[in-house]
Amino acid sequence: MRTDQPTIPGTDVSTATPKAVWDAFHAPRLTQARHLAGLTKKEVAQGIGVSPAAVGQYETGSSKPRPELIPLLAEVLDVPVEFFLAGRPLGKIDSSLAHFRALRSTSGAQRDKVLGFAGQVWELAYALERRVRLPVVDLPGFAGGEVHPGEDLSLDPTEAARGLRRHWGLEAGPVRHLVRRIETHGIIVVAPSEADRTAAKVDAFATGGLPRPLIVLTPNRADDVCRHRFSAAHELGHLVLHATSTGDSQQEREADTFAAEFLTPRDDILPLLPRRLDLARLAALSRTWGVSVHSLVYRYRELGLVSDATTSRAYQRLRALRDQPGFGPEPVRGFPGEQPVMLRQAFELAERETDLTIRALARELAWKVPHVRELLGMPDNRPVLRLV
Structure with a gap:
């Protein structure tokens, strides 16, 4: 059945007419989809057969694409027609609140793409949190989309790492299951697959500019658990x-110093360093502490135990x-x-308790x-039947 009324999110209506979308066209959604x-x-x-200036006007809201152009927009941007409807929470992040691990090698287009991706992760979390209570955010200085550094923790990276370990009740020794532990304190972590080109060429990313802090860990550089853990601690x-x-x-240096002290506290690791x-003994320590041998060598230099020349060799x-x-x-x-x-797991709980489906x-x-x-970490891995 066709209707001229906009689709209401959550209802059984799965399509909207171009005229309905035109009536409730939300310009920021076009920008998000393009990014x-x-x-x-x-x-x-x-x-879609218009001028770039026209697309700019659509994005600023000074004009709207004609109804017959909306299906073309959806096709070009690979989104449903309903994506452009107003009325849904929009995750939008100010670029000044976004930390990119490799900012200088990340283009503006790549940053825009990851910011859009991060906004969608929050939109997904918001939809799930309407049905399931996620862990409470337990991050000193964080207050609903704002971070106030120095609240309860020192601004010195080493002291801040020690303070967070105490705040989270971490005992001396290695931090096991780091990503899981970060999640238990209410911080969203996502790790897009190689197939998800949204986060391509961005090493790692974090933002405190959403109602929940978010860390994105991408696998593009190396599929290495030690690097992965250090990136998580860095963010x-x-x-x-x-x-x-x-x-x-x-x-970046401050975040590295924080990560090193958080993962290998000086007072714990120093007595263990030969x-x-x-290098053979460091390889054994690497497996115990979940950090790379390279990181341990750097820790030697950082603690003043060896010279620059020895480190280089x-x-x-x-x-x-x-x-x-x-190695x-x-x-x-x-x-x-x-x-x-x-x-x-939030989706799986909502699926059991509220009959939520992926399609809904x-x-x-x-x-x-x-x-x-993809964003839930539940890609469809079924083999594809190809008729010949």
Whole structure:
């Protein structure tokens, strides 16, 4: 049945007419969809047969695309027609509140794409939280979309890491199941798959500019659990230390210092480091502490135990050993506690208790079903039948 009324999220109506979408067209949704698709205004304009200036006017809200153009927009941007309807919560992040691990090598288009992706992660979490109580955010200085560094914790990276360990009740020794632990304190963590091009070429990302803090860990550089854990601790450091992102190297060094102290506290690791830099013994410590041998060598230098020259020689030896057992990367998939589960488990609970389905959630969010599965960490892995 066709209707000229806008689709109401959560209802059984799964389509809306172009005229209905035109009536309730929400300009920021067009910008979000374009960023997620990684397209320029010119590319969108070519796809629907208008000028780039017209697309710009659609995005500012000074004009709206004609009803007959809306299905073309949906096709070019790979979203349902209903995606452009007003009336749904919109996750929008100010770029000044976004911390990118490799800002200088990340283009503006890539940053826009990840910001759009992060906004959608929050929209998904919001939809789930209407049905399931997620863990309460327990991050000193965080108050509903704002971070106030220094509240309850020192602004010195080393002291802040020690303070957060105390605040979270962590005992001395390694932090096991780091990503799971971060999630239990109400911080959303997502790790898009290689197939999800939304977060391509962005090493890691965090923001405290949403009602829940968010960390995105991407696998594009290396599928290595030690690097993955350090990135998670690094982004956690940004959330604790930095209200806004300046993009400078000082903030990155501070987040690295936080991560090193959080994962390998000086008072715990110092007595275990051999007096002479022994890579075989460091490989054993690496497995126990969940940090790379490279990171432990850097820790030696950071604690003033070896010279720069000794550190450089150790790095050269590590490059020669990188294909040897104990020195190469270990895939993240082998460590369940380092893979995010909060959103997927929230959906599974809502599925059991409220009969929520993937398809109903997709209708509510006005997304395509595969996209919902991807963000939940539940991709459809069934083999594809190809008729020949």
